[in-house]
Amino acid sequence: MRYGAGPEILRDVTFALPPASFHFLTGPSGAGKSSLLRLMYLAHRPNRGVVTLFDRDVATIQRQERSEMRRKIGVIYQDFRLLDNLSVFDNVALPLRIAGGRENQIRTHVSELLSWVGLDDCLEDSPATLSGGEQQRVAIARAVIGRPSLLLADEPTGNVDDAIAVRLLYLFEELNRTGTTVVIATHNEALVERFKHDQLHLDQGGIEFRRYGA
């Protein structure tokens, strides 16, 4: 994979994620972690090779199906990518509204989740008025509200303190236990050590699978 005419960022990267698995995606800065995630959440096409998601080659699916597939993927972006014109509540409700959810159910689920991540006092606030850590929690809530089959997180604990980071990891594990496949790109060695999961380690454009405890 490369951006435009730039250098190849990922090459010969081959791996498969079993359903309901939990992996950390590690590697030095610039190794291609975010680019790999972009391929996985269908924001970028590979220049060569095949990406298969939910047993479908993503290059062959119709546009409409691509949208349906994206609804099964929850993404936590490194820069959050919240919509500042919407309230915290409406940002988190977005995936449910796009999926055509009922407003009364949306209200219940979103309120519960925002309460769980400790943001029940700022439902109507604009994300722009929140701290970095609070924005990150809103982004996480938006990614998990639809109970995705695949959760991709790019440095999800980068802006929160250790206590909240641990709490968020518990949330991801909880989702994982209910069948969600989780991939978390992180630099946080302590978290990787504490939560004992397999690793996909990227370095110099290639990938290495590291089984926990091996």
Add this chain to the structure above:
Amino acid sequence: MFRPHRDLPLTHDPAIRILPWIVGLMVYLATMTLAGALLVSGLAAQWSAGLTGTLTIHIAAVEDQSPEALETEVKTAIRVALKTPGVATAQALPPDAVAALLVPWLGDGAALAELPLPRIIDVRLAETGEVDIAGFRRRLEAAIPGAGLDDHQLWRDRLVTFLRAVEAVAVVMVTLIGVTTVTVVVFATRSGLSVHGDAIEILHLIGAHDDYIAGQFQSQALGLGLKGGIAGSVAGIGTLIGLAFAATNLDSELFPLFLFQPWHWPVLATVPLVAAFIVRQTARRTVLRALSRML
């Protein structure tokens, strides 16, 4: 009241905010153009209907001719007319009525009485009758040298030509107004797409269909189009009512009555609705076309 969720802050875009003004102006122009075309068409139909089924015989007054001799010629002309197959009635206009026709041009002065006025005979045709105009004219000219028969054909031909020209101009103007509106909407929508590119990408990545995103733009465009369109329509119809009121006060025999038919008003009232629909469809197609280029 139910309001659809708008995820994109389109109302704040300068290009979108100008849309109601542009649509309002365009609807005003389209309303005035359409009203002009309807009015001219209606008046022409009215004039043409007044002339259909009629002929006019005119007998020029000759210098030194006695009134009695002129009256004899009028009676002869009426006889010739009534003998012509297809003619129902033939009636001479009294000299006073002929003089009254000239009042708007010459004024109501004493000089009018001294002028050698021609005599005019109004000939009405039978509804189903076919008239041999050429034969009628020949017989009339043989009986009364200097008499003329006017079947209004030339005037009607010119009227039809004028009407077609007015209609063509109206069609061209309405088309130009439509093209201008579409162009403005396309640019405003593209501007919105550019300004909100990041947010649109997020909606896409969350799983929004193209229809969902296009829906945000089209509902916004429809609302703004209706708002501007209704304002333009109210202004246009208000102007027409004002002109109609002013025209009825003119009380002039030269100026035709500024009258609209009852069915003209609903036709004019559809202009903002059509404009709003065009704005909505243009925004939708512009967005869908742009989105089709995204992954």
